[in-house]
Amino acid sequence: MPGGRSEAVDELVAKAGPRESALAQKLRRLIREALPGAEEVVKWGNPTYLVDGKPVAWLLLYGDHINLGFFQGSKLKSRRLEGTGKRLRHVKVRASADVDEVEFSRLLREAAMIGRGPVNK
Numbered sequence: 112m113p114g115g116r117s118e119a120v121d122e123l124v125a126k127a128g129p130r131e132s133a134l135a136q137k138l139r140r141l142i143r144e145a146l147p148g149a150e151e152v153v154k155w156g157n158p159t160y161l162v163d164g165k166p167v168a169w170l171l172l173y174g175d176h177i178n179l180g181f182f183q184g185s186k187l188k189s190r191r192l193e194g195t196g197k198r199l200r201h202v203k204v205r206a207s208a209d210v211d212e213v214e215f216s217r218l219l220r221e222a223a224m225i226g227r228g229p230v231n232k
Contacts (some may be wrong), residue, residue, distance in 0.1 A: 116143075117151040120158045127172050134177055136206060138170055141212055145219040162223045176205040179215060183225045187218055 116139070123134045135158070142149065142160055146168075152160040159171040171178040184192055184200025191214060192200040202218075203212060 113137045117153065117158075120151050121157060123153055124172070128174075131172055131174070131177065133211075134204060135170060135172060137207060137210055138177060138179055138204065141210065141215055142168060142170075142174075142219060145216040146223055149223070160219075167222050168219055173200070178202065178204050179204055181218065181222045183222055186225050188222055189214060189218055192218075 112139045114223065118185075120139070120171070124132050124139070127135060139151070143151070146160060148162075152159050152161060154166065154169075159166055160168045162167075164177065165231040166182045167206060168182070169178075169180045171180060178200035178201040180199060181187060181200055183194075184194060185198050187200060191211065193203060199201075203217070
């Protein structure tokens with residue numbers, strides 16, 4: 112659903128442990144705030160965020176951390192980004208204190224603008 116929460120993502124996050132679920136909810140809120148109007152769906156078994164129908168970011172829930180990933184991450188600049196592939200990059204988030212709201216919001220907005228035009232804040 113554009114600009115809102117997805118029941119399918121709610122269900123997926125609810126299956127995680129309590130710590131991971133709380134961390135995922137914090138990241139979901141941040142993504143919705145940074146990308147108003149983005150569509151939250153489950154793609155490839157993971158919460159995925161689409162802007163103008165194109166994938167921009169995803170959350171991948173592991174047992175000990177969550178990856179906040181970017182489909183065009185290789186075009187983004189941040190010391191927090193990990194990965195060496197042709198396009199994908201991610202940030203490992205192990206605890207609530209790892210969530211840098213300013214930096215993550217900037218990365219999300221820049222990722223949405225790559226090839227898609229500006230996203231209103």
